[in-house]
Amino acid sequence: MDNFSHDVLIIGGGGAGLRAAIAVAEINPKLNVAVISKVYPMRSHTVSAEGGAAAVIKPDDSLDHHAYDTISGGDWLCDQDAVEAFVNEAPKEMLQLEHWGCPWSRQDDGTIAVRPFGGMKIERTWFASDKTGFHMLHTLYQTSLKYDPIQRYDEWFVTKLIVDDGRCQGAVAIELATGQVQAIAAKSVVICTGGCGKVFPFTTNANIKTGDGMALAYRAGVPLKDMEFIQYHPTGLPFTGILITEATRAEGGYMLNKDGYRYLQDYDLGTPQTEPVLRSMELGPRDRLSQAFVKEMEKGNTLEGLYGQFVHLDIRHLGEKKINAKLPFVRELCLKYENIDPVNEMIPVRPVVHYMMGGIHTDINGATPLPGLYAAGETACVSINGANRLGSNSLTELLVFGARVGSVAAEFASNQSDYTFDMAYESITEENHIKNQFFKEKKNQERIADIRKEMHKTMEEGCGIYRTENSLLASQNILTDLKERFSHVAIDDHSRTFNTELVAALELSNLLDLAESIVQSALSRKESRGSHQRTDYEKRDDENYLAHSLAYQEKDNKPRIEYLPVTITKWPPGERVYGR
Amino acid sequence: MVSKITLEVFRYRPDQETQPSFDSYEVPCEKDWVILDALNYIKDQIDGTLSYRWSCRMGVCGSCGMMVNGEPVLTCATFLNKFLPGPVKIEPLEHFPVVRDLIIEMSDFIGKLQKVKPWIVRKEEKSLEDGEYIQTPEQLGDYKQYSMCINCMLCYSACPVYGLEPEFVGPAVIALAQRYNLDSRDQGKGEREEILSQDDGIWQCTFVGECSEVCPENVDPAGAIQRYKVAATNNWWKSLLMPWGKSE
CATH class of the missing domain: 3.10.20.30 (Beta-grasp domain)
Structure with missing residues (x-):
């Protein structure tokens, strides 16, 4: 670590980053691999995932079933070659995690148990009670400790990618504990920094989910793909945005409006049955359920609370025993944060920003168009998630594409010569740049929190579950204004030691760039597909938009949008059918 | 208002x-x-x-x-x-x-955690083609509680022994070592006990249980330490009476 030079540098230490690091160490133990993260790896947001991870395991299931559910769930915007690779490698990766000690829930005979999940026709969701992400992350973190070649930069914040001689050769980062700004060289760089839910005010995403890696790649000239597709999860707790897992519905929970009516039956999602039915009603896909909420609200059928409108998620009929066995975390969260006990009371919920289907444009191996730069996990867009991700595909995606990207990044690194840039020069230049940007006295000084709040407001108002040209144009104007105001941000904290105000400023700068790419991509896509619903273009338009959007950053101008056709292998675009 | x-x-x-x-x-x-x-x-x-x-x-x-x-x-x-x-x-x-x-500063914990080998240790790995390790819900129950540790460090703040002896490996790390010791897939108990046995702090733990009281996840590190002590004492007797026998 002393010379700050590595074969592979992985930015982000969550599920994808750690899986990639282990892949590198296993494929070629001679390679020196480093994981750099702004938090200790076990704090990464993978930790919050609850419900489960999908992989075909049952005899009555098949890879084609999983692929079809994923592709139809994604409203045919998924690249089908990527989906095929994904479903094919998923069982092996899940099993690998079992061998590494993940405490998967079991059947009585000791084999792996699976549960149903939204949009999935057959039960294929592996789970570790309802703390699946937590157990996967800690298993990966603890397992990673046994590999000597894996080094770590814990609590370092990456501010810039280094591109020299036409390839990505490393990054510059701030060591938070000391304030040291340091260039780090690597023969290949992998971004695994997660999504950017913090562009929005009401989100299940943790505070750290500021899309840093997306912004790094975007500024280095790499396009962001399908950024207009933002998943609202239908069941978040009001105020906190804490997620109540889809497993709650998979185990038999009902969605009820203010009259106690299972309103999803009015939205072409099937007819209500007592027991959960796969791909039907409460087990429909997330985009359709969140859209149904808005329609129900417009009809005046939702309830009014302190923090806006909500509906009820009712699991009382499951009984205390089942709730404790299958959904203990849901009960814990309701008791701790909402002061209600779901054994006796209904849970108030509303749609909440949850996941970015879009992200850094990569191919099926996680390679970006910039040589030496790779990405995997939520930060990347391969795309297997299309216009709407199915619940329990993202945890599996971390493993499958984390492993893939680790393998190709290792191979690329093995064939590269040493870095060609001047390490001291890069370090000093970036340090001066940061000082000039934030530490100078400024006229009309702006506060970080004020700009962030206005960004949140305009993104929710203009770019939420339903969008129109007018709402998006309004957001676009406000964002332009906010970016100008951001240049007047000056921070009070001039300490070198753990300067969290500086981190917040850098994160906000990332979020503003990403917000702009989201709005521009949404404006350009004049159709409705999956999670992207335009009230001025209500139909899906396969003739013009069976294509991924690619947003390129332009200096002093709006992002440029290009389109890339979707890869279709054996599932031609069709109607999304749920509950019939 | x-x-x-x-x-x-x-x-x-x-x-x-x-x-x-x-x-x-x-x-x-x-x-x-x-x-x-x-x-x-x-x-x-x-x-x-x-x-x-x-x-x-x-x-x-x-x-x-x-x-x-x-x-x-x-x-x-x-x-x-x-x-x-x-x-x-x-x-x-x-x-x-x-x-x-x-x-x-939490690097002390990070270092100690790595020392007790918090991963599955196997003499021979089962190949992926042979499927999962069979683990019944009861076997899962043996270690599940200890796997719930979120590494929040509250138990170190509550631990009077760690306050006096910063060398003490500490409650969460012992609970996590036990998490693997009690996992039916693991065979590394002996290696971990060798490491833990060098720690005097464990024997100073008086089982007042402050660590378990403050744990937000009900991991019960105090219980893990007690179980470890009993097992270690048994092994000590075994090694005394049957010096050729290997501790498990």
Whole structure:
């Protein structure tokens, strides 16, 4: 670590980053691999995932079933070659995690148990009670400790990618504990920094989910793909945005409006049955359920609370025993944060920003168009998630594409010569740049929190579950204004030691760039597909938009949008059918 | 009208001051707020220089442990209005060096965790083609509780032994070692016991159980330590009576 030079540098230490690091160490133990993260790896947001991870395991299931559910769930915007690779490698990766000690829930005979999940026709969701992400992350973190070649930069914040001689050769980062700004060289760089839910005010995403890696790649000239597709999860707790897992519905929970009516039956999602039915009603896909909420609200059928409108998620009929066995975390969260006990009371919920289907444009191996730069996990867009991700595909995606990207990044690194840039020069230049940007006295000084709040407001108002040209144009104007105001941000904290105000400023700068790419991509896509619903273009338009959007950053101008056709292998675009 | 409450917050910036001090901030005491919301209010509205760690705000990432009125808690899981009329004293977790303000140095824990080999140790790996290791719900139950540790460090702050003997490997690390020792897939118990047996701290643990009291996940590290002691004593007797026999 002393010379700050590595074969592979992985930015982000969550599920994808750690899986990639282990892949590198296993494929070629001679390679020196480093994981750099702004938090200790076990704090990464993978930790919050609850419900489960999908992989075909049952005899009555098949890879084609999983692929079809994923592709139809994604409203045919998924690249089908990527989906095929994904479903094919998923069982092996899940099993690998079992061998590494993940405490998967079991059947009585000791084999792996699976549960149903939204949009999935057959039960294929592996789970570790309802703390699946937590157990996967800690298993990966603890397992990673046994590999000597894996080094770590814990609590370092990456501010810039280094591109020299036409390839990505490393990054510059701030060591938070000391304030040291340091260039780090690597023969290949992998971004695994997660999504950017913090562009929005009401989100299940943790505070750290500021899309840093997306912004790094975007500024280095790499396009962001399908950024207009933002998943609202239908069941978040009001105020906190804490997620109540889809497993709650998979185990038999009902969605009820203010009259106690299972309103999803009015939205072409099937007819209500007592027991959960796969791909039907409460087990429909997330985009359709969140859209149904808005329609129900417009009809005046939702309830009014302190923090806006909500509906009820009712699991009382499951009984205390089942709730404790299958959904203990849901009960814990309701008791701790909402002061209600779901054994006796209904849970108030509303749609909440949850996941970015879009992200850094990569191919099926996680390679970006910039040589030496790779990405995997939520930060990347391969795309297997299309216009709407199915619940329990993202945890599996971390493993499958984390492993893939680790393998190709290792191979690329093995064939590269040493870095060609001047390490001291890069370090000093970036340090001066940061000082000039934030530490100078400024006229009309702006506060970080004020700009962030206005960004949140305009993104929710203009770019939420339903969008129109007018709402998006309004957001676009406000964002332009906010970016100008951001240049007047000056921070009070001039300490070198753990300067969290500086981190917040850098994160906000990332979020503003990403917000702009989201709005521009949404404006350009004049159709409705999956999670992207335009009230001025209500139909899906396969003739013009069976294509991924690619947003390129332009200096002093709006992002440029290009389109890339979707890869279709054996599932031609069709109607999304749920509950019939 | 929303009532107000005063937070007395520990401040320390080593590059600017030699001694820590306390700053007082008056914040609204909203009904749904946890301590962390009040800290975020201070940072956003009053004083951007206050530093602390936080992330998930749902009690699972383990970042936001602090001393609140002298008790180690997760600030995201502790309601503010419980402390009315105030003031509330907020300090960094006890028994750790302070990096700055409410941020403690935790590399000691990170190093100790790695030392006890918190991963599945096998003499022979089963190949993936042969499927999963069979593990019944009962076998899963043997170690599940210890696998719930979120590494929040509250138990280290509560542990009187760690306070006096920073060398002590500590409650969470022992619980995590036991998590693997008790996993039916693991064969590394002997290796871990060799490492743990070199730690005098374990024998100083008096089973008062402060660690288990403060644990937000009911991991019960104190129980893990007791189980370890019993097992280690048995092995000691075994090695004395049957010196050729190997401890498990």
